[in-house]
Amino acid sequence: MRAPEDPTAGGSPGGEQEAGERERQAAEEIGRRAKANLKSLVSDDSSQLPSLGVIADALRLELEASGQVAILYVKLKRYGRLERIFGWGIIGEILSAIARNLREMVGSTLRALDVLADFTLSDNAFVVVLSPPRSGKPIDAEDLLMVRRRVYERLQGTLMNDLATGVYDRVHPFVGAAIIHADDALTFEQNLQRGVALAMEAAEGDAVRYDAELEATLAQLLANEDMEPLFQPIVDVRRKGVVGYHATSRGPFYSPLRLPDVLDDVARRSALLGTYGVAAREAAVAKAVGLMPEELLFVGCAATELPNAAIVALSEFYSLNTALVPQHVVFEIPAADLTANPASTLRTLSQLRETGFQLCFADLGGELTVLELVARAQPDFVSLDPLLVAGMPGDPTLIDSAALLSRFAVRLGAQLVAPDVTTIEQLDALRRVGVELVRGDLVARRDTRLPKVSLARLGL
Numbered sequence: 138m139r140a141p142e143d144p145t146a147g148g149s150p151g152g153e154q155e156a157g158e159r160e161r162q163a164a165e166e167i168g169r170r171a172k173a174n175l176k177s178l179v180s181d182d183s184s185q186l187p188s189l190g191v192i193a194d195a196l197r198l199e200l201e202a203s204g205q206v207a208i209l210y211v212k213l214k215r216y217g218r219l220e221r222i223f224g225w226g227i228i229g230e231i232l233s234a235i236a237r238n239l240r241e242m243v244g245s246t247l248r249a250l251d252v253l254a255d256f257t258l259s260d261n262a263f264v265v266v267l268s269p270p271r272s273g274k275p276i277d278a279e280d281l282l283m284v285r286r287r288v289y290e291r292l293q294g295t296l297m298n299d300l301a302t303g304v305y306d307r308v309h310p311f312v313g314a315a316i317i318h319a320d321d322a323l324t325f326e327q328n329l330q331r332g333v334a335l336a337m338e339a340a341e342g343d344a345v346r347y348d349a350e351l352e353a354t355l356a357q358l359l360a361n362e363d364m365e366p367l368f369q370p371i372v373d374v375r376r377k378g379v380v381g382y383h384a385t386s387r388g389p390f391y392s393p394l395r396l397p398d399v400l401d402d403v404a405r406r407s408a409l410l411g412t413y414g415v416a417a418r419e420a421a422v423a424k425a426v427g428l429m430p431e432e433l434l435f436v437g438c439a440a441t442e443l444p445n446a447a448i449v450a451l452s453e454f455y456s457l458n459t460a461l462v463p464q465h466v467v468f469e470i471p472a473a474d475l476t477a478n479p480a481s482t483l484r485t486l487s488q489l490r491e492t493g494f495q496l497c498f499a500d501l502g503g504e505l506t507v508l509e510l511v512a513r514a515q516p517d518f519v520s521l522d523p524l525l526v527a528g529m530p531g532d533p534t535l536i537d538s539a540a541l542l543s544r545f546a547v548r549l550g551a552q553l554v555a556p557d558v559t560t561i562e563q564l565d566a567l568r569r570v571g572v573e574l575v576r577g578d579l580v581a582r583r584d585t586r587l588p589k590v591s592l593a594r595l596g597l
Contacts, residue, residue, distance in 0.1 A: 197325045200317065207276045209265040209288060210313040210336035211235065214344050216399050219308070221523040221557070223301055231300060231308060238295050239265055242288065264333060278316065285314045306396050309347060313339030351393060351403045358388050359409065359416055365389075366421040367397060367583040370590050371435070371554060371576045374568060377592055381433030381467070383556075383576055384421035385583065397583075405439060414442045415449050422466075423457040427587050430460050435467045435497060435518075440474035443485045447492060463493030467518060472498040475510040486514045497554065502542055516551050521572070523557040530566030540570035547571075561596060 200206050213235070219227050265288075276284075289312045297305040317332030358364060368382045385401070388394035394403060404413040418436045425434055438446050446468065454461050468489065475482055475498070486496060497518035498511050502525045511519065521542060528535040539555075546553040555567045558577035567575060580595065581588035 200319050200325065200328065203275060204319050205275050206317045206332070207281050208315055208317060208332055208336050209263075209285060210315075210333065210340050211239070211263040211265070211288070211292065212311050212313075212337070212340045212344065213262070214309045214311055214347070216307045216309070216402055218398050218402070218523075219304075221527070222303065222307075222398065224527055225524070227301070227304070231296070231304065234295050234299055235263060235292060235310070238291055239263060239288075242291060262337075264336070276316070281314045281316065285312050288312050303396065306393070307399055309344075311340040311343045311347070313337060313341070313343070315339065348406070352407050352409065354388075354392060354394055355400075355403055355407060355409055355413065358392065358394060359412055362416070362420075363389055363392075364400075364417060364420055365585055366417070366424045367585060368421075368425065368587050369576050369583045370581050370588055371433075371574055372580050372590060372592075372595065373573055374564070374575060374595065375573045379432060379590055380574060381435060381465075382425065382428070382587055383435040383469070384418075384425070385437065386417040386420060401437065410439060411442055411445060414438060414446060418446065418450070419453060419457060422454050422461060424585070425458055425461070425587065428458065428460045430465070432460075433465050433467050433495070434461060435469045438468045438470055440470055440477065440482045440485075443468070443470075443482070443489060447485075447489050447494065450494065451492060464495070467495040467497050469497040469499050469518075469520065472500050472507045472511055472519075475507055475514065479510055483510070483514055490515070499556075501553075502538055508545065512545075512549055516549065518552050518554055518574075519546050519549070520554040520556055526555050526557055526563060526567070526577075530562045536566055536570060539567065539572065543571040564595065 213231065289310065292310040292312070293305070296308055296310065313336040315332045315335035317328055320328055320331075323331070364386045365388075367385050367387060369385075370379045371381050371383055372378070373380050385397040387397045388400050394400040404410050407413070414437075418438070421436055422434065428434060450466060451463065454463075454466060490496060495517040496514065497520055498514070498516050499520040500522045501508075501511070501519045502522040519542070521539065525535050525538055525542075529539065530536060543553055552574055553572050554574040554576065555563075555572045556576055558564055558567065558575045558579045560579060564575060564579060581590050
């Protein structure tokens with residue numbers, strides 16, 4: 138009689154099949170997760186580029202056939218406050234222009250490479266996947282670097298010449314590149330992810346270097362005292378008079394920091410914020426020549442600067458401009474700054490008001506959840522978000538929002554300012570919902586001196 142077989146002994150066909158099935162399932166799970174991870178990065182937006190589902194098979198075949206695929210990664214670095222200046226649609230316009238240029242470069246700049254497919258990774262980045270040249274020789278690192286430079290130059294030209302004036306100063310494309318080599322130990326999705334990561338790293342490296350150059354430019358600008366203040370009047374449309382002036386700063390004409398919003402944005406991300414803030418406010422105060430004793434001067438300030446800003450203001454402002462006492466200086470602070478450290482910031486604001494300075498919270502409506510903190514801070518002024526103003530009078534929802542915030546200001550005992558008013562239609566809509574203080578190009582353009590205001594131009 139034969140003894141029963143030991144089920145733990147190796148070599149049985151059933152055991153081998155089960156082990157093989159488990160390995161297959163494990164490999165499928167790894168592949169599924171990798172594919173899911175990559176798909177989670179992909180989005181179809183205004184560029185209307187194909188998604189991963191459309192191009193995956195072509196990519197896989199190319200990588201299997203040639204053993205490598207080259208990719209370009211294009212990321213847009215955004216500076217300043219694009220939407221507040223150009224409206225919500227500007228990002229879509231920029232992405233569409235970049236996508237159009239990438240497609241147009243096929244057959245010219247990318248002639249030797251044959252663009253195999255392209256797709257977006259996020260709302261401000263593109264990946265262009267390149268196949269080897271028709272000669273069959275894989276692209277080498279030197280050729281890819283040349284293509285990377287050509288694409289960068291073309292996109293810079295697009296931002297400078299094909300879009301609204303000022304976009305180029307606020308948006309910078311960075312182009313990275315990588316060659317993906319097929320690794321049999323990895324799935325296709327993992328190979329592609331690794332290549333995208335390398336290209337992203339190259340673009341991010343350029344972006345970091347550019348940020349460092351901007352900070353160095355800011356440091357040089359401060360060392361040379363090379364900032365120039367700009368003033369824009371704030372008009373009371375009911376009383377038909379100027380209540381004060383809003384001050385900003387700009388760098389020299391030849392500088393990448395020549396625009397006030399770009400200069401401010403770079404400073405806010407920099408360790409030089411405190412030094413910049415003091416210099417900008419002192420320059421504005423000193424140059425506000427002709428300011429009448431009853432007129433206010435609105436000066437920007439980040440919440441983190443407040444303690445030092447108040448001390449400097451008390452000790453320096455009156456010596457720089459005898460028309461200014463604390464009661465006529467308004468510190469304008471972004472409303473969102475209140476959320477960083479509310480308890481400490483509110484205490485500082487209370488102390489600031491006790492010394493006589495007035496407060497204004499800017500960009501009201503951008504984040505409605507901050508309204509409670511704004512109310513607790515008891516400001517003298519609140520300023521609408523420029524995006525809200527830009528959409529009036531054509532959007533009933535924005536008009537209702539402005540009316541709500543106007544009532545909110547009344548409850549606070551604060552005056553509501555509408556910035557960036559550019560048309561009579563906007564002014565009329567603002568007046569209908571109770572907004573009485575306005576500034577913007579309709580009132581007067583920013584100038585290095587206190588601008589004159591023509592009330593007749595406003596229909597007053």
